[in-house]
Amino acid sequence: MQSLPDNSEVIVARGQAKPGFMRAESTEAISPAENIKFSPTLDNSCKAKDFSSVYSKDLLPHPDGEKVTGSFLQELVSILLAYVGKTFDRSSKVLDFHHPHQLKEGLEGFSLELSDQPENLEQLLVDCRDTLKYGVKTGHPRFFNQLSSGLDVIGLAGEWLTAAANTNMFTFEISPVFILMEEIVLRKMQEKVGWVEGEGDGIFCPGGSISNLYSVLLARYIRFPEVKTRGMADLPKLVLFTSEHSHYSIKKAAAVLGIGTANVFVVKCDERGKMIPDQLESSIMRAKTAGCVPFYVNATAGTTVYGAFDPLLDVADVCAKHNLWMHVDAAWGGGLLMSKRHRGKLRGIERASSVTWNPHKMMGAPLQCAVLLVRKKGLLQECNQLKAEYLFQPDKQYDVSYDTGDKSIQCGRHVDVFKLWLMWKAKGSEGYGAQINRCLENAEYLFNSLCTRADFELVCKSKPEHSNVCFWYIPPSLAGMPPGLERDRRLHQVAPEIKAKMMEEGMVMISYQPLREKVNFFRCIFSNPVTRKEDVDFLLDEIARLGHGL
Amino acid sequence: MQSLPDNSEVIVARGQAKPGFMRAESTEAISPAENIKFSPTLDNSCKAKDFSSVYSKDLLPHPDGEKVTGSFLQELVSILLAYVGKTFDRSSKVLDFHHPHQLKEGLEGFSLELSDQPENLEQLLVDCRDTLKYGVKTGHPRFFNQLSSGLDVIGLAGEWLTAAANTNMFTFEISPVFILMEEIVLRKMQEKVGWVEGEGDGIFCPGGSISNLYSVLLARYIRFPEVKTRGMADLPKLVLFTSEHSHYSIKKAAAVLGIGTANVFVVKCDERGKMIPDQLESSIMRAKTAGCVPFYVNATAGTTVYGAFDPLLDVADVCAKHNLWMHVDAAWGGGLLMSKRHRGKLRGIERASSVTWNPHKMMGAPLQCAVLLVRKKGLLQECNQLKAEYLFQPDKQYDVSYDTGDKSIQCGRHVDVFKLWLMWKAKGSEGYGAQINRCLENAEYLFNSLCTRADFELVCKSKPEHSNVCFWYIPPSLAGMPPGLERDRRLHQVAPEIKAKMMEEGMVMISYQPLREKVNFFRCIFSNPVTRKEDVDFLLDEIARLGHGL
Known part of the structure; x- marks a missing residue:
């Protein structure tokens, strides 16, 4: 080393x-x-x-x-x-x-x-001290590795207070302030989604995968309420739909819920990673012909690798036509709703039945901070409640509708709201918008830089919609090589080899992966407002330095 | 007020x-x-x-x-x-x-x-400051309200560091130290359960309900691995077993997993709240006769209300005979494994296929800190993995078996291990044992006090096994009243009325609930090592003072 x-x-x-x-x-x-x-x-x-x-x-x-x-x-x-x-x-x-x-x-x-x-x-x-020394500084301006990054001092303060308060979200009795903060923050997020006063519910979840699981659970319940007591045994063959670029948690949810991963229909995307609405519709028709019962569509707002936004309005039309639950997985893209400049990319999200949105990603809240928003009030409660008498006593002296714990599939639930509430107070909605704009400006700068450099190749030629930028580094040894299997074989090894050296040297971190027919490429993420253009330059120079001899 | x-x-x-x-x-x-x-x-x-x-x-x-x-x-x-x-x-x-x-x-x-x-x-x-002012001091020596209580300074320090590190448990790449700590702490807990070297796996979960859900998920998968891809559609009618005193999360898991709450057979308990093994066996026989397929039994080590321990050895025998997955929900009772004096109460836990154990309860770790232990190595991975290529790249430079995130039904996962690791270092296993003994001594002291007081009545006459003590306060107006509906009706109102006054005055907190035919009674919990005998005296005097005129 x-x-x-x-x-x-x-x-x-x-x-x-x-x-x-x-x-x-x-x-x-x-x-x-x-x-x-x-x-x-x-x-x-x-x-x-x-x-x-x-x-x-x-x-x-x-x-x-x-x-x-x-x-x-x-x-x-x-x-x-x-x-x-x-x-x-x-x-x-x-x-x-x-x-x-x-x-x-x-x-x-x-x-x-x-x-x-x-x-x-x-x-x-x-x-x-040693634990920190041998760890990874996820808030470093040159940590481009994950959707969650950054170290927000106010968020940190929020976590410290949360730890000192050391309580639990199940009842107003032991979390009076946090329960109300949850209501207020969720309401604010529902406004950003575009739901009107009177509709909208939600819950903080331990991560976006669990939020997505909730959405499938709710969609199944609203269609077949008897599933709660009788299970899947008497139900028809349920199927759901999600794009090939969507997050794997949709399939995990299907596995957990007893629906099965094979009953997740994977819908084709265009070259930018956006779901093709016609493909969705033909998928639904195919499923129906095969005797299956479609009940749920997941549209992604900000895919994990490309950062693509599915065409939500078109998806909403298809869902309305076929009477399907429309979920929007905006775990990654939800943050853009805070920005006047970028929120239009999520147009149509207001038509969703449920939305996943992780403030611990684009909004820089310390992990874990993830939200599920549900349009229909009372459904979470109805679907999940079991009315445990030792916890949710009906004969308390206060308004027990604030004992929201029975909405959850958890019992004890960590207080994830306070840090976000405090950060929101500290920045104001406008400050949050500016922070997110800055991240997207960095992505645009990287995209423009890549366009001008001969030793890099973009995976998507079009300007990024979110802050993901995907690219290959082409070492001199591959520069003149014609496309084909041999080039692919060698290019596939370039990113892992660079990454290995990069990890050993430790001055920057970026992730890579293959995607379907595309061999290993780098994916750069900007969610840390600390990052500046000089860090982007450093990243490219470092990749070129480490990969030049490959 | x-x-x-x-x-x-x-x-x-x-x-x-x-x-x-x-x-x-x-x-x-x-x-x-x-x-x-x-x-x-x-x-x-x-x-x-x-x-x-x-x-x-x-x-x-x-x-x-x-x-x-x-x-x-x-x-x-x-x-x-x-x-x-x-x-x-x-x-x-x-x-x-x-x-x-x-x-x-x-x-x-x-x-x-x-x-x-x-x-x-x-x-x-x-x-x-205001958030703390209007909150509840769950670490106060007179907070007897919940299974989770206390404010451990080392645990607090652990959470503060965790927040500063702000990382994610999915890969060794971004959590090298915490991933290894998880392995070490889980191994230590497996030893306490009594599993031998070479067996044992596990994962930190966001709470005991999710741990219990995992256990049912694993039991279903090992019996019918095709459920992961094909769902419940082609399976026979699966049923599981748990006692009437067990935690409601078992039923929630059945609802979520698509098994259905009606397929949870509720097994009778004795008057101390312990599952009756003969009743379990006859339940299983009844289910089989009805054409159902039993696959899972949950035994509880430390029930929520009474703190009862199911007879694990007998349950293990029944499970072995019928080839059923034996889960032990020791969310609450697991802490007793740390005490040489009390660990015998969990005899038989070593025969479990899986164990839920929440260090945020009896071990005083800040919430959330919950663990699922699984006896069969590799099963968690096999059941849950989807091998997302953007995260779990096989061509990394280090041993990727340390990328444990695909064992989880989550994707991002909060670092819950560090605070426990640090607390364990600070106390040593022996110090932990002493801390837990102290809590149980307090329970014994309360039990003895109640035996001597005429204005209180015990719900269970026998000495508590765990630190739960359940009792009624009998105000003078009910003192001479014969048993019967009218006394029950009035006694049912006593605990809520006292609790309401108690909340308004704010000097102590204790929970109450009804349980089946038993009307509202107080449940006192000792999990905070700060509590002393004077606090127990204070509690009883305060209840008597607040309830005397009812």
Whole structure:
């Protein structure tokens, strides 16, 4: 592994855990933000405390635990702040790659094993530092790898408060504020979708796959309510429709719900990855002829690889004609509804019966933050409720319609709303729109750059609709080669080889994949507002540098 | 609403947001822990900063955002630390109750609404403070309301780091450390269950209901693997078995999976809430006679209301005889495996095919932290994988068996392992055992107290196995009344009326429910190691005080 001099990191390793001063020193060497240190005013001391003889039992609620709890958490916060600073520092690595076996064997004493005896807090702080050191900075301006990226300080603050509040979304009784925030944020998102006052319901879910699962569940229930009690046994052969570029969670939902992946009809897309409405319609006709019962169509607003938007108005027409539930998987594309400039790309979403929208993707909320919106009020409750008496007592003193937990297929449910509520307050809807515009401007810049460079080739020739940009790097050895099997075979290996080197060096991260007949290509994602044009330039230069000799 | 003088709180409300000093002052009045304040050493100042002209755009990644980010987060941390201190302060309220409409209308200017324009950071800090003020302190020593309670400082630290790392469990590529921690923690939990080296798999899930859903999904798949592609259409009528005291998530799973709630056979329990093995067997025979195909039995280790343990060895024998998947829902009782003194209550769990175990319950990890353990290696993967090429590329440079995301029915998955890993390190297995013993000692103390008091009546006469204790309060007006409908009718109203007053006063929280023929009774839960005998005494005295005149 190449060692980069501009990113050398001194980490106090396990077994070498030393009093706070040395730990603080080793931190200072790394990044500017790390100069921020805290000291409890009660101590009147700027030196970090030594925790090598302090254990978790000495923290609050121990009667004398107040000061040490403060110092310990402030020491942790200084580690986290240093990490935040490093995350935004372009000279810092995105990751410090090690193979699984290397991490498992223990690196510089970083041991993942758990023992019978407690470890001291000094060791825990070292472990925290090491955990971050060997992780991936998903908020780094040069992390282009995933739809979720970024490190929003307000979102972070929201998560910290959520953790301190440590409660559960099932009843108003124990989550009064968060339950109301959920209602307000969902209402706001329904407005963005275009549903009018009086319609619209929803729920925060642990990720978009579960949101998509809910949508199929609801569509099945509204058509065949007896399925809840009697199951699929007496139902006709149900089938659903989704495009070949849609997310795999639709098929997973079909598997889980007992519908079966073979009963998911995969509809053809055009060369930009958009579902072809005529193909949808002929698929439906074919299914009906075969004696199947179509009940659900998933349209995607922002596909995973190309970022394509299905033609929602046309899909809505087909759904209306055949009386099918129209779901829009806008897990990735939903964020564009916040932007006046881009929201037109989702025209027709207001006709959907349900919408998946993940604020932890384009809206930069810390993971997990995902929403399912349902147009018909009360349906979630009706479909999922079992009225457990130990939780949803009808004889409480407050309005129990706020005990929304029975809408869920979960019981306990993490508070995912607060961070989004706080971020929305902090940015305002307009600030959110501007943030999203910035990401799409970066994508356009990359697209334009690729158009001018001979050593890259675009996968889609047309301007990207979302912030995904897909491309091949063509090394000099392939430059003059005619299209064909041999070129494909060699080009297929280029992206993985570049990626492997890229991971080892750790200065940038981008994903790749094949797609149907197309061999491995890079997919660049912009969802981090920190990224600038210089990062895009860096990415292309780095790919060319790493791949030039292939 | 009664206002308690010993808990008066001065909150700077929206629109009144004032520079930091006043904010800090209003905080200082409340609790000892609030004296802990931080000041950035760069500032050389102990005064809190004024954020009324600072906005989220001024924070990192803004080039000059480093100092203000540090000050803002440290101000937030001082609010959170104050909250932690107050949580453990017995003179502080558990909750400051307001009805939904009161909170929605805005209290002292606390507004939940979102606007187009950004709000300043001063306002956000006030909002954070108000969010906590109007919430419920689930870590308070007198919060007996839910199976999840407590506020573990190390767990909190773990969540804070997790939020800063902001990554996703699907691939080793972006979660190298957390993926390995998951493997190690799951392995440790499998050892506690009693599975030998070489068997055992698992996954962290967003709650126990989803874990239970997985178990039914796996049991169905292993028996009828074609269900994944072809659905339930061609399968015989599948039925499953669970006790009348088991958690409702088993029925929810049946509804979601397309099996149907009517195909869940509910097995009778004895008076302690334990499943009767003979009843299980006769249920199975009845189902077979009716042409149904039994495939799954859920045994509960720690029922929700009584805390009962099903006789796992007997259930295992029945499952073995009829070749059924044995699941143990130890969401609540699993924690007892950490205690040498109590783990015998789960004897037989080692024979389970799968186990649900929620560390966010008895092990005090911040919510969400829930696990499904599966005995057969590789089954999760086989059942759920769809091999999405954009995520699970086979041609990566590292051992891709560590890309465990395809085992999941989710795609993105929150990092729930780190806090548990850190807590386990901090306590050691032995410390964890001691913590759990303490909770059960509290339950025994409550049980003994109830035995000696004439104004209370136990629901189960026998010593509790877990930390649930269920009882009625008998007000003087009902003391001499003979058993019968009229007494039942009036007793049924006692718990809700006491609970309503209790919520308004806010000094303690306990749950109640009816159960089958038993009218509303209180259920006390001990999962918070902070709770002491004096809190138990307080609870009973408070119930008697509030209910005396009913």
